[in-house]
Amino acid sequence: KAGVTQTPRYLIKTRGQQVTLSCSPISGHRSVSWYQQTPGQGLQFLFEYFSETQRNKGNFPGRFSGRQFSNSRSEMNVSTLELGDSALYLCASMEGLEQFFGPGTRLTVL
Amino acid sequence: DQQVKQNSPSLSVQEGRISILNCDYTNSMFDYFLWYKKYPAEGPTFLISISSIKDKNEDGRFTVFLNKSAKHLSLHIVPSQPGDSAVYFCAASVGGYSTLTFGKGTMLLVSP
Numbered sequence: 001k002a003g004v005t006q007t008p009r010y011l012i013k014t015r016g017q018q019v020t021l022s023c024s025p026i027s028g029h030r031s032v033s034w035y036q037q038t039p040g041q042g043l044q045f046l047f048e049y050f051s052e053t054q055r056n057k058g059n060f061p062g063r064f065s066g067r068q069f070s071n072s073r074s075e076m077n078v079s080t081l082e083l084g085d086s087a088l089y090l091c092a093s094m095e096g097l098e099q100f101f102g103p104g105t106r107l108t109v110l
Numbered sequence: 111d112q113q114v115k116q117n118s119p120s121l122s123v124q125e126g127r128i129s130i131l132n133c134d135y136t137n138s139m140f141d142y143f144l145w146y147k148k149y150p151a152e153g154p155t156f157l158i159s160i161s162s163i164k165d166k167n168e169d170g171r172f173t174v175f176l177n178k179s180a181k182h183l184s185l186h187i188v189p190s191q192p193g194d195s196a197v198y199f200c201a202a203s204v205g206g207y208s209t210l211t212f213g214k215g216t217m218l219l220v221s222p
Contacts, residue, residue, distance in 0.1 A: 042214035056209050094208050101153030
């Protein structure tokens with residue numbers, strides 16, 4: 001089975017722009033979660049989608065949004081980028097109680 | 111308020127010795143705990159987990175201990191190998207739910 005894939009792997013944007021990141025879960029997995037990793041805050045939960053519905057949401061501003069498609073692929077969008085949004089964005093798909101993470105998308109905001 | 115804390119940012123151990131990584135939590139609702147390992151430029155990889163109904167779980171060289179009264183868990187790696195050098199994250203969830211609360215990680219360096 002192929003693992004969780006994320007595209008793009010690296011992205012450079014400027015303040016005020018918006019960005020869309022993509023995640024393809026492991027085949028058969030219906031739950032996709034997104035996390036932000038920064039040096040100061042560690043890994044923080046953004047949101048989780050299951051069967052195209054947002055099932056849970058972390059404590060992030062409304063500039064962060066996501067969606068899931070019928071094939072379980074998920075996208076997250078960040079609008080009006082700020083310097084503090086520079087981070088590694090990780091996506092994970094779930095089977096049972098285990099979460100399997102993708103390699104992440106490294107977003108740099110200049 | 112950080113609900114999962116890993117108070118040691120780094121740990122250095124010699125090859126063959128035991129590595130002990132610690133994690134404390136404050137939310138008594140947590141009932142499922144996991145350890146992940148992360149190499150640079152890769153996503154975290156699941157290592158081992160423990161349910162709150164147990165106090166110990168072993169998988170090869172890795173053992174996780176849970177002390178519910180102290181709200182403390184630890185990961186023991188015996189024997190440590192240079193390939194174990196990575197950042198280790200402790201995570202917790204409520205009801206085995208998909209939302210994980212992570213600690214900030216401990217960087218383990220195993221020297222030959």
